[in-house]
Amino acid sequence: MDGQxxxxxxxxxxxxxxxxxxxxVVVRSALASRRAGLACALGVACGLLLHTALAVAGVAAVLAAVPTLFRAVQLAGGAYVLYLGVRTLRTLRAQSAGVTDRAEAAPRPLRQGFLTNALNPKAPLTFLSLLPQFVPAGSAAVPRTLLLALIVVALALVWFPAVALLVDRLGRWLRRPKAARAVTLATGTALTLLGSGLLLEPLWAA
Incomplete structure (x- = not known):
């Protein structure tokens, strides 16, 4: 492996x-079950694979060149993350009543992981700006960029499942009523703030 x-x-x-x-969103899903957490982690990795493929294909350059399109994608991504946050916070009522519905806590985790990542418009622009810096002058750009993209996806396939497994390992403690409410509040608030930020950023930039 070379230095770059x-x-x-x-x-x-x-x-x-x-x-x-x-x-x-991976932590949120892993609290429901190990299977849900791993499925969500795989979905995130699939979203990264989509972004890297788009960057290689040059589609990310279109987003960078068309501000209106970028803002539309950003608003869609922000709305989805905000929806997940609000939905997570709504489960606090059920937890306070002593109701634990794991299916409700993480419905379709694979899709949630994929959409959370795929609808992040900053990801392809990040790859577009980062990947070319590690393509040596004179080398074939597409094969090298594909290699870099695969490294990112491989890292995601290690990191996010590891997070899911760790959360599941700590699940006995994290799923205690008080701990579960605290984690739900923290994850719901984080998603709500992240989604709100994605929604407000294009409005501030307008």
Missing amino acids: LIAFTGVAAGMVALPGADFT
């Missing part, structure tokens, strides 16, 4: 591990 690939792997690992909507 090592450097890129370090940068990409930091990007993947950075807490955000992906991390929060």
Whole structure:
């Protein structure tokens, strides 16, 4: 592995591990069950695969060149994350009443993980700006970019399932009534704030 690939792997690992909507939705799903957490983690990785494929294809450049389209995608992503946040917070009422419905806590986790990542418009622009920096001059751009993209997806396939398994391992403690309400409140609030931020950012920039 050359020096540039090592450097890129370090940068990409930091990007993947950075807490955000992906991390929060995986934690939320893993609290429902190990299976749901792993399915959500796989969905996030599939979303990253979509973004990297779009970056390689140059579609991300279109988003960068057409601000209106970028804002539309950003609003859609923000609305979806906000919806997940509000839905998570609504489960607090059931938890307070002593009702625990794991199916309601994480419906269709694979789809949720995928959409949470796929509807993040900043991801393809990040890849578009980052990947070319690690393509050596004179080398074939597409094969190298595909290799870099696969590294990102591989890191996601390690990190997010690890998060899901850790949350599930701590599940006995995290699913105690008080702890469960605290985690639900934290994840719901985080998703709501992240979604609100994505919705407000294009309005401020307008």
